[in-house]
Amino acid sequence: MMVERKSKQRKSVLILGVASVLLGVGLADLLGLSPILTCMAIGAVFINLIRSEGEYLRKTIEIIMPPLYVLFFTLAGMELRLNLLGAGGLMLIIFITSRSAGKIMGASLPLKFLDAPSSLRYTGIAMLSQAGVAVGLAAYARPELAGVPGGSEVAALSFTVVLATSVVFEIVGPIGARIALDRADEIGQA
Numbered sequence: 001m002m003v004e005r006k007s008k009q010r011k012s013v014l015i016l017g018v019a020s021v022l023l024g025v026g027l028a029d030l031l032g033l034s035p036i037l038t039c040m041a042i043g044a045v046f047i048n049l050i051r052s053e054g055e056y057l058r059k060t061i062e063i064i065m066p067p068l069y070v071l072f073f074t075l076a077g078m079e080l081r082l083n084l085l086g087a088g089g090l091m092l093i094i095f096i097t098s099r100s101a102g103k104i105m106g107a108s109l110p111l112k113f114l115d116a117p118s119s120l121r122y123t124g125i126a127m128l129s130q131a132g133v134a135v136g137l138a139a140y141a142r143p144e145l146a147g148v149p150g151g152s153e154v155a156a157l158s159f160t161v162v163l164a165t166s167v168v169f170e171i172v173g174p175i176g177a178r179i180a181l182d183r184a185d186e187i188g189q190a
Helices: 002-031 035-049 051-077 083-087 089-113 132-146 151-183
Strands: none
Touching: 002 035, 002 051, 035 051, 035 132, 051 132, 083 089, 083 151, 089 151, 132 151
């Protein structure tokens, strides 16, 4: 009896969570708000209001997410226009270089001023991965840019550059994380 009630309660929490996200995204769209920030706020409120079922919900979402990631990146990849990489090649190089330098220097310089342990020196290299949020924001910006003169071309080029850099950073990022963990002598410490 108790197990059955707990199971029904968990199903209700999952349904409430999904309904909250769908309603939140719909309201965000209606009010011109960011659906990404809306969902983050819903998640924060949800986990703090229903803390007892939060772990179950998190584990359930972790099971559901991999196929959704595959679908998301497949759909995004279908929008990658390789013919624009020639025109956006310089933009791509500047973006990759600037982002890498910003991550590495942004994480390293403050640590030098704070006399932090040398094991933290490689934090920037570990932060190079990029994917879902960047692609999601680029996809969200496309229709916004399309409304201005010449915006469709800028939107297509920007989206292509973000997708291409995501591919680069999803290859380089895990390698950078491995190097950072190795140099910080953290591999095998757990």
